[in-house]
Amino acid sequence: MAQDLRILSSIAKVFLRKVGRVHERRQSNPEVGEVLQITEEGTNRTIFYLxxxxxxxxxxxxEDVWNGLCSLRxxxxxxxxxxxxxxKLACGLDNLD
Structure with a gap:
């Protein structure tokens, strides 16, 4: 997991530390444009990963960000x-506006 943290963006690192369980969703080999969903146990909060x-x-x-947002909708x-x-999505290290 430490190796995975080095390649993640800062927001992804925060989510991974706070929520965890991202790796179990990644194993499903999601397609670009899909939304991964994690419901936190003991709360009514759901985390969506585009x-x-x-x-x-x-x-x-x-286009891929748009498709992810449409899937989320x-x-x-x-x-x-x-x-x-x-x-904010896809800005910062991803270099989109």
Missing amino acids: VTKKASYQKPNY EVLLAEDLRKLAIP
Whole structure:
């Protein structure tokens, strides 16, 4: 796990430390544009991971970010979730606006 932390962005590191369980979702080999969902045990909070690139060292493009957001919208509507907190996406190290 320590090796994995070195290649993750700073926001991914924070989520991995606070939430964990990311690796169990990665093993399902998600496609770019999919949404991974983790529900925290003992809370009603759900964490959604947008898959915007195949590998952590790659750069996403606007189309893949858009497809991830569309997938997220479908999940939110299907589960009747009405509140969402989301950080800025694909900026910083990913170099998108």
